[in-house]
Amino acid sequence: MATQNCTLVGSLENGAGEATIVLADSTKFQGGLKDNVPEAKGTFRMPNGSRFEGEFKDGKPDGKGTFYFLDGSRMEAYFKVKQISCF
Numbered sequence: 001m002a003t004q005n006c007t008l009v010g011s012l013e014n015g016a017g018e019a020t021i022v023l024a025d026s027t028k029f030q031g032g033l034k035d036n037v038p039e040a041k042g043t044f045r046m047p048n049g050s051r052f053e054g055e056f057k058d059g060k061p062d063g064k065g066t067f068y069f070l071d072g073s074r075m076e077a078y079f080k081v082k083q084i085s086c087f
Contacts, residue, residue, distance in 0.1 A: 012036070031056065054079065 010019025015036040021029045031042020037059030038044070044052045044061065054065015061079040068074045 008036070029056075052079070 006021055006023045008019055008021050010033075011017055012019055012033060016032075016034045016039075018031065019033050021033075021038070026047045028045045029038050029042055030045075031038060032040035034040070038056035039058070040056060041054065042056050044056075048070065050068060050070055052061050052065055052067050054061060055063030057063065063078060064076075065079050066074050066076045067079070
């Protein structure tokens with residue numbers, strides 16, 4: 001499925017399932033979706049190579065997770081961050 005801003009690859013039933021969302025800037029989410037947005041566990045990869053692995057709710061990193069920085073360091077914490085959605 002493709003929209004103006006992203007591509008979705010995976011099998012969804014009623015907007016839920018496992019899939020990959022790739023945004024126009026190469027930002028990528030891989031993991032569970034509900035209502036076509038990230039929900040449950042997943043990995044969010046930024047174009048610069050850093051990434052967040054953890055829990056998502058309503059399309060946002062929300063809950064326990066780990067942010068991996070480009071220098072190899074990491075931060076484990078509870079997160080609430082900007083929404084990731086293209087639908």
